[in-house]
Amino acid sequence: MSKALLEISGLVAGYGHLPVLHGIDLSVKEGEIAAIIGANGAGKTTLMMSIFGNPKPSAGRILFEGRDITDLPAHAVALERIAQSPEGRRIFPRMTVLENLQMGTLIAPDKERYEDDLGHVFELFPVLATRKDQRAGTLSGGEQQMLAIARALMGQPRLLLLDEPSLGLAPLITRQIFAAIKALNEEGLTVLLVEQNAYHALKLASCGYVMVNGRITLSGSGTELLESDEVRRSYLEGGASSPSADEAKKGAKA
Numbered sequence: 001m002s003k004a005l006l007e008i009s010g011l012v013a014g015y016g017h018l019p020v021l022h023g024i025d026l027s028v029k030e031g032e033i034a035a036i037i038g039a040n041g042a043g044k045t046t047l048m049m050s051i052f053g054n055p056k057p058s059a060g061r062i063l064f065e066g067r068d069i070t071d072l073p074a075h076a077v078a079l080e081r082i083a084q085s086p087e088g089r090r091i092f093p094r095m096t097v098l099e100n101l102q103m104g105t106l107i108a109p110d111k112e113r114y115e116d117d118l119g120h121v122f123e124l125f126p127v128l129a130t131r132k133d134q135r136a137g138t139l140s141g142g143e144q145q146m147l148a149i150a151r152a153l154m155g156q157p158r159l160l161l162l163d164e165p166s167l168g169l170a171p172l173i174t175r176q177i178f179a180a181i182k183a184l185n186e187e188g189l190t191v192l193l194v195e196q197n198a199y200h201a202l203k204l205a206s207c208g209y210v211m212v213n214g215r216i217t218l219s220g221s222g223t224e225l226l227e228s229d230e231v232r233r234s235y236l237e238g239g240a241s242s243p244s245a246d247e248a249k250k251g252a253k254a
């Protein structure tokens with residue numbers, strides 16, 4: 001059994017006097033995809049951000065490869081080779097695609113790998129190669145999401161945090177993004193994925209967590225969660241009797 005790469009225990013965080021996370025426990029094993037699903041406002045983004053120290057946790061611990069990173073500033077967390085593609089993508093809109101990717105290399109430990117890494121992200125997302133001199137702000141939403149993931153990869157991460165990669169994207173583009181995440185994981189990259197698209201996320205993940213009001217209420221394998229009544233009722237489109245829920249049940253059993 002592989003060891004935990006990321007281990008979060010008893011994490012409490014919030015904004016000013018507003019508590020958001022009420023003692024989160026979760027772990028991501030080396031080489032797996034873990035998914036956190038939950039409704040709007042459950043605290044998923046806050047959890048991702050608190051790994052980077054903003055908001056700063058008021059209690060609990062975050063361990064990366066057994067090292068305590070709870071109180072590290074964001075740049076030090078990035079140097080641990082934890083990369084994120086944040087919600088809303090946050091690419092640099094006035095820079096070209098290539099310049100955005102070059103920004104991603106700033107924290108890469110092995111600068112000699114630049115050409116190989118660039119070739120790798122262009123292979124993963126060929127559309128970025130054809131758009132490399134285009135200003136990032138003029139890309140489509142799907143292309144911007146691909147760029148955000150590609151930029152994170154240019155830093156040679158060991159753990160990739162993805163916050164809502166399918167947000168606002170058409171089904172075809174969503175499938176492409178999830179296929180790329182699967183391919184990256186098959187190459188050995190560990191991924192922590194936050195998603196409202198529970199079906200896609202849990203199909204992909206070996207391990208999943210349900211977050212409700214800043215607490216983990218359910219955890220298990222992706223298959224177990226897809227079969228769970230709570231997930232079917234609350235997070236699969238149309239509820240327990242919907243076609244997507246039925247598809248989920250069949251998919252989970254396949």
Ligand SMILES: Nc1ncnc2c1ncn2[C@@H]1O[C@H](COP(=O)(O)OP(=O)(O)OP(=O)(O)O)[C@@H](O)[C@H]1O
Nearest residue numbers: 015018020038039040041042043044045046047196
């Ligand atoms: N910068 C902030 N300042 C104050 N409150 C915030 C801030 N960011 C988030 N919150 C609050 O924290 C709570 C959790 O928000 P968060 O964005 O973490 O949820 P989420 O699960 O990621 O939701 P969504 O899926 O809609 O992005 C919400 O009530 C939100 O209003």
